[in-house]
Amino acid sequence: MSAAGQEWEDESPERLYVITGGRTGAADTFSLDLVTLIVAKTSPRPGAQPEHAAIMRLCHSPLSVAELSAYLKLPVSVVTVLLGDLLADGRVVARAPVPPAELPDRSLIEAVIHGLQQL
Amino acid sequence: MTWRQGVIKSGYAETGSAYWQLPLVICVPTLPSVLRPRTSPYLFDWLKVLMVREGSSPGGLRPASAFVWILPAALTVIAAVVTAVLVPSDARTPVLWTGGVATVAVALLAAETARRGRALDELRRNSRTQAEVLARQEAVTVRLAEELLPEVVHRLGQAEFPEDVLASMTERLAQEVREAGLTPEFTAAHQAVLRSVLEAVVAEEDLRESAQRAFVNIARRVQAIVHQQAQELRDMEDRHGRNHEVFGDLLRLDHGTALIGRLADSIAVLGGARPGRQWSRAVPLFSVLRGAMSRIIDYQRVELHSVTEVAVVGQAVEPLIHALAELLDNATRYSPPQTRVHLTAVEVQSGIAVEIEDGGVSMSEEARSRAERMLQQAQEGIDVNDLGESPRLGLAVVGRLAQAYDFQVSLRPSAYGGVRAVLIVPQDLITTAPATGRAHGIGASSGPLDERTEHPTLPRQPTGPVPSAPAAPAAPAAPAALPRSENVQEDVPVVTERTANGLPQRRRKSRATAPAQPAAQAPTAPDTADQRSSASDAAPEVQPGMWLAAFQSGLSGEPGGAAGPKSDESSEKSELP
Numbered sequence: 001m002s003a004a005g006q007e008w009e010d011e012s013p014e015r016l017y018v019i020t021g022g023r024t025g026a027a028d029t030f031s032l033d034l035v036t037l038i039v040a041k042t043s044p045r046p047g048a049q050p051e052h053a054a055i056m057r058l059c060h061s062p063l064s065v066a067e068l069s070a071y072l073k074l075p076v077s078v079v080t081v082l083l084g085d086l087l088a089d090g091r092v093v094a095r096a097p098v099p100p101a102e103l104p105d106r107s108l109i110e111a112v113i114h115g116l117q118q119l
Numbered sequence: 120m121t122w123r124q125g126v127i128k129s130g131y132a133e134t135g136s137a138y139w140q141l142p143l144v145i146c147v148p149t150l151p152s153v154l155r156p157r158t159s160p161y162l163f164d165w166l167k168v169l170m171v172r173e174g175s176s177p178g179g180l181r182p183a184s185a186f187v188w189i190l191p192a193a194l195t196v197i198a199a200v201v202t203a204v205l206v207p208s209d210a211r212t213p214v215l216w217t218g219g220v221a222t223v224a225v226a227l228l229a230a231e232t233a234r235r236g237r238a239l240d241e242l243r244r245n246s247r248t249q250a251e252v253l254a255r256q257e258a259v260t261v262r263l264a265e266e267l268l269p270e271v272v273h274r275l276g277q278a279e280f281p282e283d284v285l286a287s288m289t290e291r292l293a294q295e296v297r298e299a300g301l302t303p304e305f306t307a308a309h310q311a312v313l314r315s316v317l318e319a320v321v322a323e324e325d326l327r328e329s330a331q332r333a334f335v336n337i338a339r340r341v342q343a344i345v346h347q348q349a350q351e352l353r354d355m356e357d358r359h360g361r362n363h364e365v366f367g368d369l370l371r372l373d374h375g376t377a378l379i380g381r382l383a384d385s386i387a388v389l390g391g392a393r394p395g396r397q398w399s400r401a402v403p404l405f406s407v408l409r410g411a412m413s414r415i416i417d418y419q420r421v422e423l424h425s426v427t428e429v430a431v432v433g434q435a436v437e438p439l440i441h442a443l444a445e446l447l448d449n450a451t452r453y454s455p456p457q458t459r460v461h462l463t464a465v466e467v468q469s470g471i472a473v474e475i476e477d478g479g480v481s482m483s484e485e486a487r488s489r490a491e492r493m494l495q496q497a498q499e500g501i502d503v504n505d506l507g508e509s510p511r512l513g514l515a516v517v518g519r520l521a522q523a524y525d526f527q528v529s530l531r532p533s534a535y536g537g538v539r540a541v542l543i544v545p546q547d548l549i550t551t552a553p554a555t556g557r558a559h560g561i562g563a564s565s566g567p568l569d570e571r572t573e574h575p576t577l578p579r580q581p582t583g584p585v586p587s588a589p590a591a592p593a594a595p596a597a598p599a600a601l602p603r604s605e606n607v608q609e610d611v612p613v614v615t616e617r618t619a620n621g622l623p624q625r626r627r628k629s630r631a632t633a634p635a636q637p638a639a640q641a642p643t644a645p646d647t648a649d650q651r652s653s654a655s656d657a658a659p660e661v662q663p664g665m666w667l668a669a670f671q672s673g674l675s676g677e678p679g680g681a682a683g684p685k686s687d688e689s690s691e692k693s694e695l696p
Contacts, residue, residue: 013402013410013440015349015377016356017370022419024367034361047425050405075360077367 020081032080037062037095188233192226255299281321335390341383348376381414385512394441401430401550411443417451424463435548442520445513446475446540454479470546477537494518
């Protein structure tokens with residue numbers, strides 16, 4: 001990531017705090033996880049902030065926050081802030097990731113492993 | 120006696136020489152009144168003519184003047200002899216004696232007088248030539264003071280070599296002095312004056328230059344540290360991007376570093392150097408404006424409005440960022456903290472006009488003209504030495520940059536009540552060529568889906584299932600990723616021809632890299648990322664365009680394909696601008 005960051009630094013004169021307007025995402029109440037899926041509801045408005053527009057474009061089909069962060073080459077906090085704006089405007093929808101409860105219980109798997117090993 | 124007085128008077132008056140009066144006064148009373156019928160008036164007329172000529176033209180009578188002194192003596196002798204003849208014989212001896220003494224006395228006086236007259240002539244001639252020389256010297260000196268020396272200073276100001284200036288000036292001076300016919304000493308003295316003035320000016324210039332170099336040098340060091348710091352901060356921001364508290368602290372540090380950087384840039388600019396780093400490629404105007412915002416304290420108060428989609432050529436990026444940062448700083452500093460500062464950029468006939476409008480205190484006409492004067496002054500060349508006690512760097516820096524890069528800056532009262540600063544970037548610093556940078560490049564250079572917007576029909580079919588199954592996101596997510604990537608692969612050749620917005624090269628590259636990017640990013644992405652991405656890039660999408668994957672991995676700096684693709688990238692980069 002550091003190499004990419006360096007490249008970015010060479011490419012752009014603006015700093016991250018300007019992109020987020022000084023917000024760090026800490027105050028946001030949205031429960032955005034790295035694997036939260038984001039889907040755009042509309043196409044980007046003309047004249048929108050480029051990062052917003054890019055998210056809107058990227059999220060035509062669901063993308064996780066982590067992927068957005070990677071594509072945009074922006075830290076997760078920044079993406080979170082940007083997504084917070086878009087969510088507040090209702091231009092994207094966040095979908096919860098796979099609920100952990102739906103996955104098989106860890107103890108069950110361990111029990112299976114034990115059973116298999118005892119065979 | 121009336122005729123004699125008249126003669127004496129006229130002779131005295133016309134010659135103007137006091138030394139003629141004495142022999143006449145002595146001589147005339149010695150003439151007895153009986154002589155009057157014989158000697159008058161011819162003798163006195165002749166005497167008068169002689170005296171007049173002698174007095175009026177001292178130069179022309181030179182040969183005769185030697186004998187002029189004999190005349191009164193001769194007259195006295197004649198008068199004495201005649202008197203001696205005429206008087207009774209017993210009085211003859213005393214008369215002869217008197218006559219003899221008188222003759223000697225007159226002769227002596229006349230000789231002395233004539234000598235003095237000649238000396239006086241000599242003096243007069245001398246003083247006349249000296250006055251002429253003096254006048255010529257004065258003329259040459261005045262010329263030296265009023266023309267040559269200012270020209271010397273001016274030419275040194277034009278950065279001519281002092282040796283050249285001295286040589287040409289010395290020659291001109293020597294020629295003038297020669298024309299005026301003055302002595303070599305005078306020439307030498309003037310040349311010495313010229314040389315010492317030149318030396319003084321050069322010494323002062325050197326001093327100023329070395330001071331400026333020192334300033335610039337220090338500024339450069341600070342800039343280097345700040346740049347390094349900014350890069351490291353950026354790395355840290357990436358590393359700690361998920362921890363909001365740390366991230367927030369890093370952003371604050373980053374901001375502070377940017378402020379220090381701007382100060383160092385200002386010092387460098389005032390020292391006559393470039394503001395800072397160089398940009399090898401064009402940068403979108405939007406990025407430039409946000410770059411300017413990122414260097415002021417109150418960037419949150421700046422509202423960035425519509426910006427035309429153009430880019431600023433590389434060499435003008437940093438100066439423009441810096442000038443705008445100074446203007447923005449001015450605007451935010453001199454307006455109430457709760458007001459907004461509006462930043463827009465619109466296209467105008469002569470280029471791009473960037474407007475900065477604040478709702479602050481209105482500038483009085485006087486303050487406005489003072490600020491404009493300062494800008495003007497700075498454009499004519501202000502340096503660190505002229506700043507004074509409490510330097511107001513901002514306008515000086517803006518003026519300096521405006522002068523160097525042909526920006527036009529004007530400060531006008533704003534409709535909001537504050538000041539409206541307009542900076543016009545000339546057309547030749549603007550380009551519509553593909554630009555790098557966050558703002559407009561972001562959609563093009565990253566993300567797999569920007570093709571969707573251009574070909575809404577193609578992607579719709581494969582991505583169809585995804586919106587239709589929102590309730591079970593986990594299961595369709597993986598299939599959704601697969602067709603999408605394949606789809607993009609299929610799109611690549613088509614899309615290359617369908618470029619939009621005049622950004623063909625860039626776009627093609629971005630599209631080509633787009634499908635492979637998940638492969639490149641997946642390992643670096645947080646490990647909580649689901650297997651979806653790794654599953655998607657594992658088998659199916661490497662097949663159609665393996666070279667693309669290698670290329671992309673090289674681009675993103677992965678060790679696997681580092682050697683080859685890097686060079687590809689660099690060659691492509693070099694083609695681009």
